[in-house]
Amino acid sequence: MGRAEWIQNRISLRSPLDGRRHADARDRPSARPDEPVRRCVFGDRDTGGFSPTRPPVRSPISYALLGPVTGYGLPPASAPGPNVVALRVDPSREDLGSEGYQLAVEPDRIAAVAATSTGLRWAAQTLRQLLPVEVFAAEQQNGVKWDVPCVDIVDVPRFRWRGIMLDVARWFLPLDQLHRFVDLAALHKLNVLHLHLTDDQGWRWESRRYPRLTEVGAWRRESMVGHYDEQKFDGVRHGGFYTQDELRSLVAYVRARSRHHGGAGD
Structure with missing residues (x-):
């Protein structure tokens, strides 16, 4: 024992x-x-x-x-x-x-x-x-x-992997909102966080070797409003990205609340 x-x-x-x-x-x-x-x-x-x-x-x-x-x-x-x-x-x-x-x-x-x-x-x-x-x-x-x-x-959980995905590529969220999201996921005993970090609508993680990925790729002139067929836009510039240090701190935040963590840029 x-x-x-x-x-x-x-x-x-x-x-x-x-x-x-x-x-x-x-x-x-x-x-x-x-x-x-x-x-x-x-x-x-x-x-x-x-x-x-x-x-x-x-x-x-x-x-x-x-x-x-x-x-x-x-x-x-x-x-x-x-x-x-x-x-x-x-x-x-x-x-x-x-x-x-x-x-x-x-x-x-x-x-x-x-x-x-x-x-x-x-x-x-x-x-x-x-x-x-x-x-x-x-x-x-x-x-x-x-x-x-x-x-x-x-x-006792039935499933070892109980994940949730957040798409920050299409809509950027500041780090404090990610912390809140993690808190709510942990409350419901979800133990894997999947971040969708890159897509044609935004590049959300810092690349020190290729800085223009965030200088250009992290921002868009405006966002679509309503259905795609309507082709309406809000005229508001949108974007942002997470530094490597911010992503490390997020991983530590997740680990403190769950045994597992996850991330993706697919």
Whole structure:
């Protein structure tokens, strides 16, 4: 059995009851509509605070996805148990494969286990999906009851390659919009990004040997509006390209959110 690596984060948790349907992914078909749902509620923000000048070591997965918007510091916990969100890498869980995970939410604790850190990333994304919709905001949200239904989820992907393509050759998008696109793809557990970087309507990556590929090829005088048969154009110059450093940074951004990455200029 391989050594199990623990990443824990302590926050205050409470467990009220409400009247919504049981959200256990495996029990849902047989759940009774009148059965109250056990829920796990993140506690007061003060209980999870940390000093911004000397933040403690904490899980980058849970903090990046949950910390900023909730305002919780998610400081390290000494051991898994009550009032702890525990993310565990256990290589012996071969049944989960390279990207699967098990997520268990109880009234006083949250625990996720995976055979790899990639599986934990997907578990953290599922935890986000179980939280109120405000968790997807770009800034810290105050006055939100951060509650999670008690669930026991085992999620193993059927397909190793779950890709999505973005055609930036025909319509250039700035780097920050690509980051947003990657974030949304990761939320839906897509793990391969395919960028269509070159076509007759635009050359989108920097070639230091042939600079005119971007000086000329990255720009067009105007863009078509409507159907091709109508032959209407907007009269607005359009274009742009990504430097090699920007593409390297994008690859790193993708890798931090998924085990795989991809790119193409076909």
